[in-house]
Amino acid sequence: MKKIKLTLFSVVLLVFSLSTFGQRREVKPVEFKKVSNGLFQIMGGRGAQGGMYVGDNGVLVIDAKMDKPSVEQVLKGIKQITDKPINYLVNTHSDGDHVNGNRYFPESVTFVAHENCRKEFFHTKRNGTTSEWSKPELSHFIPSMTFRDKLNIHLGSKKVELWYFGVGHTTGDIVVYFPEEKTAFLGDQIFLKRTQLIHSYKGGNSFEHVKTLNRMLETLDADIFCSAHSEMTDRKTIGKNIRRMKERQEKVRTLISGGKNLEEIKNEFPKEERKLVETIYREIKSQQAEKPDTRTLITSQNKSRIVGMQWILEKMTIDGKEYRLAKEKPFIKFDKDGKVAGFGSVNRFFGSMKIDTKGNIKWHKAFGSTQMAGPPEFMKQETAFLNVLPKTEMLGFEGIRLYASTRDGKTELVFYVPVR
Numbered sequence: 001m002k003k004i005k006l007t008l009f010s011v012v013l014l015v016f017s018l019s020t021f022g023q024r025r026e027v028k029p030v031e032f033k034k035v036s037n038g039l040f041q042i043m044g045g046r047g048a049q050g051g052m053y054v055g056d057n058g059v060l061v062i063d064a065k066m067d068k069p070s071v072e073q074v075l076k077g078i079k080q081i082t083d084k085p086i087n088y089l090v091n092t093h094s095d096g097d098h099v100n101g102n103r104y105f106p107e108s109v110t111f112v113a114h115e116n117c118r119k120e121f122f123h124t125k126r127n128g129t130t131s132e133w134s135k136p137e138l139s140h141f142i143p144s145m146t147f148r149d150k151l152n153i154h155l156g157s158k159k160v161e162l163w164y165f166g167v168g169h170t171t172g173d174i175v176v177y178f179p180e181e182k183t184a185f186l187g188d189q190i191f192l193k194r195t196q197l198i199h200s201y202k203g204g205n206s207f208e209h210v211k212t213l214n215r216m217l218e219t220l221d222a223d224i225f226c227s228a229h230s231e232m233t234d235r236k237t238i239g240k241n242i243r244r245m246k247e248r249q250e251k252v253r254t255l256i257s258g259g260k261n262l263e264e265i266k267n268e269f270p271k272e273e274r275k276l277v278e279t280i281y282r283e284i285k286s287q288q289a290e291k292p293d294t295r296t297l298i299t300s301q302n303k304s305r306i307v308g309m310q311w312i313l314e315k316m317t318i319d320g321k322e323y324r325l326a327k328e329k330p331f332i333k334f335d336k337d338g339k340v341a342g343f344g345s346v347n348r349f350f351g352s353m354k355i356d357t358k359g360n361i362k363w364h365k366a367f368g369s370t371q372m373a374g375p376p377e378f379m380k381q382e383t384a385f386l387n388v389l390p391k392t393e394m395l396g397f398e399g400i401r402l403y404a405s406t407r408d409g410k411t412e413l414v415f416y417v418p419v420r
């Protein structure tokens, strides 16, 4: 009986995902959907659904779309509604579909975001390439005004509240709240018809996401919630989404204690939820390994446990030429005494290090296979032994940057290890 039910469910989801795929290929024209007087949702175009608010003396825009034609349509649409200038553009978080269009807005606009979101503009991308936002010509379009917990923006008599409720989809997602209209713009913190995205490579976390959304519901007196990728919704539906996330987390936890491995656990969920399920699995594994911060992560492990952890090879210079890479399935291995015995990925880069009692990382040795990248001569070698250089940097809560070189000193490597 249970099996039949599950099959039916999968069929329905398959049909749905095919139809959304079809829709995604054509770009719908930008459209302004009125939420209440002076407040609009900006639909269509390439990129996420944003918003627009007309204050007494200017306009505030939420999120930027992701290409020039879409932004041009947004600017044209705003002009048709009001001749007031755009004073502010608020980025709800750092994903490309929300920020790439910043550069097509007038330079006179003040760009606003959470302080973590601004930092993420400059992060190395998932594929290992440098962020384009470090180019000087784009400097005007990076958030110049940031905040930590709350920021009020007054547009004459109208007040807009920017709230940060914590980590969730990334570490820098905010809610844009219009108290008079009782309307909250949530960005990517709620997806209704798609599975919730949690960007663990940006520090996102599903357990924190639940707390963050609950905090939001408790704090804001909102009735209307606008998502960047779904239709408008209400309190009840958000509550339902929170419960669904908790149910998934509980199911994963139960399956882990039942001795199931990651692949088996993923197979217990519909296909489109498996990426999220993998994230939840890794989160639970790291909770079980008790790693609230970098220091305890590295010192409290034991029993040769391999924990899920992302590390990305940022940069590799071979004979003066730079190569950039990112790795997908990384891990850290701990020995019986709880010392880190190695780090590596499926592409086989390994190392060993020791930590002193203050949590300072003292590196010893690293070595790896050379199948990862580089010129043909380098690829041919079986193994390149590496020396980790003594200039390891801790990047606050974000991670560790490690420097290494090959034994001959010719090749320099820079690793970025996000820690969460």
Ligand SMILES: [Zn+2]
Residues within 6 Å of the ligand: 048, 095, 097, 098, 188, 228, 229
């Ligand atoms: Zn988005």
